[in-house]
Amino acid sequence: MTTADDRATDVPADGPRVRRDPVLPANRDDLGDQVLTVPNLLSVVRLLGVPLFLWLLLGPHADGWAIVVLALSGVTDWADGKLARALGQSSRLGALLDPAADRLYIVATLVAFVIRDVVPLWVVAVLLGRELVLGVTLLVLRRAGWPPLQVHYLGKAATFLLLYAFPLLLLADGDGTAAAIAAPIAYALTVWGAALYVLAGAFYVVQAARLLAGGDRVGAGR
Template identity: 40%
Template sequence: MSTADPTLDSRVPGEPEGVFDRVWTVPNAFTLVRLLCLPLFLYLLFGADNRAGAAWLLAGLGSTDWVDGYIARRFDQGSEFGKIFDPTVDRLFFFVAVIAIIVDGSIPIWFAVAVLVRELLVGGAIAVGVLFLHMQRFGVTWLGKCATFLLMGAVPSFLIGSTDVWEAPFFAVLAWAFGVPGLVLSYWTGIAYIPLIRSGLAAGRASTSTGTDDR
């Protein structure tokens, strides 16, 4: 039995869902709360000079990345807007966090640049494909999720490892233990996404030519 709120969906029955048909859902609200934590992260890091607090907030936000997706699936509140909003917020937070920690000087420059370059290449290719080339979206692979998990553990660990708290040495080691395999795996999955992107482009072109593109 579906638990979706029919008041959130004003479409005519049978009409394809548009991007803005169901914006105000619980998972989208949860994603919005995570986005609003971004200024708090920057304040803790630069305004309050609280590296440990900023790192723990970042770790908490990274560890709750799955919650909005779970809510959407469990309560049938998935939406076209959410499919775009959630990964956009994730990437925005990741980019801002890594760049902020570069400015703070708590992460090796080469590692941070390697992470950002991969995200720009893969994320940029997917964004261009979906927005301008009618590419059909595809889900993140299991290995891609593992890479993200490792990197989201490594980045705040670098930050905590640069503080003078008692657990700093442990997190300094943990940062590399998560960071190296996470970086390697992220590039491996980036290469593995190439055939998925090509298939998505081909499917998008086919649906457009037959007039069945329902994005």
């Protein structure tokens, strides 16, 4: 999945003196302030698809169309990062919209699945608990003057697995041969995706703790 580190890769020079390695966060404030760009437009389209996706799942139970919306979201997710780099249109807004859309699709799908009893409640509780912990962690980092953390490759892999598991879970919730074939694949992707999602969250918390322990950035160079 494309994420903020696809759009920003440099650590600002005015930060605290820490070792430059892949776990350090990129400063989104160093990105451009463009708003009307092709990648940003694609990200907005993805965000607008979230309520449509939820309505299809919970209203008419049009699972086929919901899967189409989810698939189109995956295509635009891949395209916006590629276009941002190819066209030189990386921006602060894009770096915020892209991961936000991923999380919204995951949360929206989990809520809909609980309401429709597609997945057990404990699975949803674990994944949403991870999001809550990360949300608090990001608030603490921001309060200390740090930009959001770069997305770990495990987080990318977990999001990829979950977003492919969800449509298969919908298919497995039906009847017939297709449902029987999809069920084991869907459950395997869900288990692996959930495990990696939680593991990636633990890595984010560890990275945040390292940054906070290394020195408070508030006021540095300001």
